[in-house]
């Protein structure tokens with residue numbers, strides 16, 4: 001058995017190929033998606049994002065009142081709370097004039113600390129924003145990552161920080177690899193490594209202890 005992350009990456013890649021995440025037209029859409037996806041299925045996020053239509057811009061979110069925003073994002077659940085979070089993240093982005101290149105010029109650690117101080121942004125959301133909206137090498141740890149670690153197993157530790165560090169220390173520091181790896185973990189968890197796993201044609205079945 002190996003817990004060599006590169007080998008796991010390669011096996012998943014052989015099964016799923018390039019996934020081109022995150023499915024969004026603009027970095028701001030990624031930001032909105034990262035906030036709305038908390039505690040809900042992605043299909044609900046898609047409905048909420050569709051409700052914005054042409055209004056999916058930071059300027060609109062900054063100017064709209066919170067109740068209006070809540071109405072738009074209603075399908076994503078916890079809409080009053082998430083509308084406030086969206087306002088907070090957008091206010092943080094306003095500090096960079098809504099300019100992605102200005103954000104990208106900042107040190108990653110500084111941005112992560114800033115994001116963690118924004119209302120509604122925990123570690124997973126902060127890393128999702130850094131990686132998927134701004135292209136920083138920040139590994140995202142979510143429930144699917146933890147599930148894979150437990151089942152395979154990958155001895156990455158228990159806490160968010162431990163697991164993140166383990167993946168970042170054992171992979172090339174490359175946003176494209178982190179992006180693709182996390183995307184493959186998610187799709188494998190949705191299609192095969194479910195609560196009740198369907199190991200039969202899982203790309204990891206040969207090396208996975210549970211498989």
Ligand code: SF4
Nearest residue numbers: 193199202205208211
């Ligand atoms: S072999 Fe089964 S338990 Fe292991 S990762 Fe695949 S689906 Fe999950």
